[in-house]
Amino acid sequence: MPASSPKLRAVRRLLRAEPFAVAAFVLGVVLAPWPLVGVWGYESSLVCAPVLSILGLMDAVRAVGRVRAAPDAAPWEALATRSVVGPGLTCLALAAGLGTAFLWQRVCDPAGGLALLAMGAGLSCVAGWWTGALCAVATRSRRRAVALAVGAVLASTAVALLRLYRDPAVFAFDPYWGYFAGAIYDEHVEVGPTFVAYRIYNALAIGAGIVLALLLTDPRTLTLRRPRRSRRTVLLSVLFAALAGRTIHLAATADMRGFHASLRTLERALPRTLRTEHFVLHFAPQTATHREIEALAAEHEFAYAEIARRVGAEPKGPIHSFVFPDAGTKRAVMGAGRVEVAPPWRRHLYLHHKPFPQASLLHELAHAFESAIGDPLFGLSLRGGLPNMGLVEGVATAMADPVVDDLSIHEQAAVLRRLGKLPPLGRILGTGFWTVAGRHAYTAAGSFAAFVAEHYSDAALVALYRAGGDTEAVLGVSLDAVEAEWHALLDRQVIPDEVLEAQRARFAVRSIFERPCAHRLARLYGEITRARARGEEDEVFEGLETACNLEPFEPRHRLALAEEYAAVGEVGRAVEVYAALAEDGAVPSVRRAEAYEGLALVHVGAGAFEDAKRAIEAARELPVPSAWRRRLELVHRAVTEPTLRDLVLRYLRRFDRREDGISLLAGRIAAAAAIGRTSAGRALGPYLEGRQLANAAVHDLAHDALHRAGAVFDEDPAALSADFSRALYELDAATALAAGDLDGATASLERLEALLPPTDGARRWLARWRSRIEAHRRLRTGEIRSPG
DSSP states (O other), rough: OOGHHHHHHHHHHHHHHHHHHHHHHHHHHHHHSSSTSSSSSSHHHHHHHHHHHHHHHHHHHHHHHHHHSSSSSSHHHHHHHHHHHHHHHHHHHHHHHHGGGTTTTTTHHHHOOOOOOOOOOOOOHHHHHHHHHHHHHHOSHHHHHHHHHHHHHHHHHHHHHHHHHHHHOOOOEEETTTTEEEOOOOOOOOOOOOHHHHHHHHHHHHHHHHHHHHBBOOOTTBBBBOOOOHHHHHHHHHHHHHHHHHHHHHHHTTTTSSSSOOOHHHHHHSSSEOOOOOEEEEEEESHHHHHHHHHHHHHHHHHHHHHHHHHHHOOOOEEEEEESSHHHHHHHHHHHSSSSSTTTTTTTTEEESTTEEETHHHHHHHHHHHTOOOOOOOOTEETTTEHHHHHHEEEHHHHHHBTTBOOOOHHHHHHHHHTTOOHHHHHSSSSSGGGHHHHHHHHHHHHHHHHHHTOOOOOHHHHHTTTSHHHHTTSOOHHHHHHHHHHHHHHHHOOOOOHHHHHTTTTOOOOOGGOHHHHHHHHHHHHHHHHHHHTOOOOOOOOOHHHHOOOOOOHHHHHHHHHHHTTTTHHHHHHHHHHHHTTTSSSHHHHHHHHHHHHHHHHHHHOOOOHHHHHHHHHHHOOOOHHHHHHHHHHHHHHHHHHHHHHHHHHHHOOOOOOOOHHHHHHHHHHHHHHTTTTTTTTTTHHHHHHHHHHHTHHHHHHHHHHHHHHHHHOOOSSSSSHHHHHHHHHHHHHHHHTOOHHHHHHHHHHHHHSOOOHHHHHHHHHHHHHHHHHHHHHHHHHOOOOO
């Protein structure tokens, strides 16, 4: 084929000249069709960084060999030039290969994605290049140089993995991998100041290595020699000492700079401790956790006893529970924001404060118990050396037995099945678990694990965990047969149509692999928050409109846009967006109700009370969970009862952007107290006051307020609706328990029993609360506390 010979010769020349750039381009093209890892961004950078590090070091070893073979008047200058050209071409080739993703999938944030790719894979390639160059200078054998450089990469990786295994950080920085953000469900990943500072640290370390090489090598032959006495040697020695000293100082203070998080880091953020029989609780003083720490300690012991009874084994103690004041603090200290984590092998719980009794505690504590039933190194359910994440998370969910909107875990999974969103067991019982939307995966895995425990036994579930999910070995039946039995259980669950519709919004979430713009949106909402704080409304609206365009299927972006219009007084635009959402039958009923609610509040603010009444009544006709029914009822009372209108609007404070957390809480408590002084709000006001005080973890005052609301309700049962009266006793049971009034908690539970619906979830919830109160009764404060 003579016509193609020039092209073939050109390809051969390219392969000889830049084989590593060609390899990077091929890597990019291979990854391009795949979600997340195939587009410019965090995931592609994480996957490609170690490969580019290896390609970079091999290019450097070759470059040193060429310089030695053909001595240059200035070999170090030649290497410096190649250190830019080689990694530059390799990174550009990777970016070009990944750029073919534009043919296959949506690329939402090209600029941000390229920045992450450059900071991650790009600078890792540079780090690998100089590692290879310095190793090649240290030895005359190319093979030995490659082995030394690859050994350095592997050693650095081993250190990072050891830290992830041993220390509390869920994130990791590494010169050859870049940045590992941790939990996959935390979508906020960006080039932040800590990442930039870490790369400066890498540059200092590389600079120290280069200066040392200049000091110990012949500048003309790049061979090692003893330093000569000269001014150059003194200057290089001083420069090396400065660079090495700064590098060592940064390495020694890595946890203080956010490069890593150690146990010492967490102890600085959470300096107070309380010890119980099985736990050490770590918390910050003068926080909501501090105010309820004794009740929370008892709750930990209750959860421990519940799980130990079912698992039949106990982890080596004590278990350390770190309770951060909020998700933001937790993210800043250890990397996980809204995601709570508990690596089984570490026997640590990393939580942030939630309303008592800390709903996530049972789930996270179950992970600590998995250390006693899983593999000896990680406490995981392993099969073929790979973790069975469906069982790791499924067992924890089954032990927690979560009840959501009065639905048990089986009823929730039945909703998923009716909606056609229940994932197959073969997909979630393995590493495929992470490819499923989190809410779907956890619900399905939890229901399946609970089914095994109930249909066979708790011991069978533990054995299945130990066997990595081998149903034939443990249960004597195939996975398909067990799945059919489980599906039959789900099909027997009674799920009314209105409940199904009310749950549709909750299960409308998509996997991060089905949301190509997830990271861009997380960063975008951060930019919106900062723009709002600066008073730059044009940027806020631009950001919200961008969010709507990035995910047109997600109604929450349009709701946020409408609320922003209402907050700045653009009533017409707010009404337009709210009305379009409210009348869209394809939108889940909860989101339509939220749109109608916003529409009603906008009309009230404009004095259009009839329009407001029509909107809120339309909202109340939609099937929504109980919490939403209370919220809509409150707005309805503001619309239809003039004596309560101003006070309820003051309580809601829906569109007021001037509020901070303290003023919002104080304003709502004051408004609730004023509602309680009206004849129409004698019971409602104290309930709302108690709700706000409970949110602030001031449980004794919250209990007093709720007790006043209950007294009015006893005198006049019409003072509160069924939804509000039920919420009253649910909340009072929690506040009474947290405040130490165990008899009051029992009394509220007895009143509540007659108000619960006849669902399996409600029955399970009531049974657990009875066990909880009895456990707290046994665990008196003096028996469990040992302050530190």
